[in-house]
Amino acid sequence: MTSVTPLILCGGSGTRLWPLSRKSYPKQFSALNGQDSLFQQAATRLSGPGFDRPVVVTNSEFRFIVVEQLAAAGIDPGAVLIEPSGRNTAPAILAAGLQIAARDPQTLILVAPSDHVVPKADAFRAAVKAAAPAAMAGRIVTFGIRPDRAETGYGWLELSAPPRDDQTQPLRRFVEKPDAARAEAMLAAGTFLWNAGIFLFSAQTLLEGFATHAPDLIGPVADAVELAEPDLGFLRLAADPWAKARDISIDYAVMEKAANLDVLPFSAGWSDLGDWDAVWRETGTRDGSGNVTHGDAVSIGCTGSLLRAESEGQVVVGIGLHDMIAVAMPDAVLVAPRNRAQDVKQAVAVLKETKARQAEHFPRDHRPWGWFETLALSDRFQVKRIVVKPGAALSLQSHVHRAEHWIVVCGTARVTVGDRVSLVSENQSVFIPLGEKHRLENPGKLPMVLIEVQTGAYLGEDDIVRYEDVYARR
Structure with missing residues (x-):
């Protein structure tokens, strides 16, 4: 089989798994059904013989989480593309497709979400192998899941004949998420599958599909790729042309219009873990x-x-x-x-209307250097627990509205305050006056933990003036 380049989409918010999944830390980065996150499971499933290094499309907020979780899974990405703003799946897939096609237009690309569960990875890899000849012949292959219930939360795929495992068949049409009666009828008909949103095609076939069905996207997305800037190992797509691309899904832009679509039925288990009922259903114990x-x-x-x-x-x-x-x-x-x-x-929408922080923000804020969480918050003070990874460092920064008091409770911190640099050990503390330049580093080999007490008139995270940052955050 020609090697396949996985294209993993990693930018969704998964609001139906609130409160565990939120905009600042969505479900794909959580370990919902085991030790590894859904994203790590997806990357591992699409690795090994027959697969090249994955290309990941994500946003600026998640880029360090992506590479950290890939490293923990022992996977080296081929490229990580950063979207300047969310424009849905069509521009994201096209951007990656253009980059891959520049190397070899015959490369097979497997588009996969990062938050699905496929218990039998070997069976899925075998399905990809079975679909490869059709994709190499210029077909777009989508993977359809054999339904075991009248599910109203998924889109469906209609075939002209009953599905046959491990054999591609022409797709008759896409079906939007049905009501309960329609779902029951499709389940009984035996010629419908769930739409998994997973596609296999060559880079050339992808670009031809866009040229035929969504040519207006090619110009702005191609410009965003051509003007992209390397950023600490990432590729940051150019913001101005990217903003001109339509916000549209790959289904609406290309797939529902294409005449060269095949379906590969898959029956070895799959779930998008789209809600808590699915989590209950997919948990074996x-x-x-x-x-x-x-x-x-x-x-x-x-x-x-x-x-x-x-x-x-x-x-x-x-x-x-x-x-x-x-x-x-x-x-x-x-x-x-x-x-x-x-x-x-709906609960998330109501919370957003009331401007509740819980609607979108995770209680633990992840940063490239580690994470922090708020332990207490009032009008003029805030208490945080901060965990800094070994060898990591916060930016050199100052604050306009607050002073800080740091107490190290685990490990040793290297602390810069003004022109003075000192080591602060467990049970020791240091005071950061308002407006003073300061930096926190962990020179040790274990995570360093400290308690931070902030006092001041304004305690928001945007009260940071950065002077130096090893992570080149903007």
């Missing part, structure tokens, strides 16, 4: 009453329920619950019937 628990969660007299405690030191107890979801985080708790799981996105 349940108790005798059909309950799924995670973390310090206790079920008493419950049936068919999902109980998750997402933080250390947090306990969730369910009593007499039937087909319910209970997900607890330090700053938000979700309780809902499992059959209303699709409505969680």
Whole structure:
């Protein structure tokens, strides 16, 4: 088989898995069904013999999380493209396709979301191998999942004949997410599959598809690629031309108009983990009453329920619950019937209207140097726990509105305050006056933890003036 270049899309927000998945740290970076994150599972599934290094398309906020998680999985990316703004999947796929085609237009590209679950990776790799001859012959191959229920949360694919595993068949048409009656009818018909949103094609076939069906996208996206700038190992697409590209999905821009579409049926297990009911359904380990628990969660007299405690030191107890979801985080708790799981996105919309921070922001803020979380917040003070990775450093910075007091509780910090550089060990502290230039570094081989106490009239994260930054953040 000709080697395949995986193109992993990694920019979604996954609001239906709120409160665990939020805009600042979406579901693909969480370990929902094992030790590895969904993104790591996707990258691992699309690696090994027959696969080249992956190309990842993400945004500026996630770029360091992407490379950190890939490194932890032992995968070296071929390229990480940074979108200046979200323009949906069509411009993202086209940008990567243009870059890949510049090397070899016959390269096969496998487009895959980063947040799906495929339990049998070997079976999926075999399906990709089976689809490769059609893709090499100029076809666009989409992977259809054999349905086991009348699902209304997925788009469907209609075939002209009953599906045959490991054999490509012409696609008759795409079907939008159906209502319950229509889903039941399609399930009974036996000629419909779920649309997984996974595609295999050559780079040349992709570009021909855009030239035929969405030619207006080629100019701005090609300019964004041509004017892209390297940025610490990433490729940052040019913002001005990128902004001129239409915000449109690959399905609407190309796939639903193309005449060269085939389907490869796949029946070895798949889920997009699109809501909490899917998490309950895809979790293999349940108790005798059909309950799924995670973390310090206790079920008493419950049936068919999902109980998750997402933080250390947090306990969730369910009593007499039937087909319910209970997900607890330090700053938000979700309780809902499992059959209303699709409505969680409505809760996010309501929270956004009220400007609640929990709508989009994760309680733990991830940075290239580590992470921090707020332990206490009031009008004129804030207390944070800050964890700095070995060898990492925060930017040289100052604040206009706040002073800070740092207490090291684990490890040793190298601290710059003005012109003075000192080592601060466990149980020692240092004061950062308002307006003073300062930097925090971890010179050790283990994570360094400190407690930061901020005092001042304004405590927002945008009160930072950067002078130097090893991560070239803007």
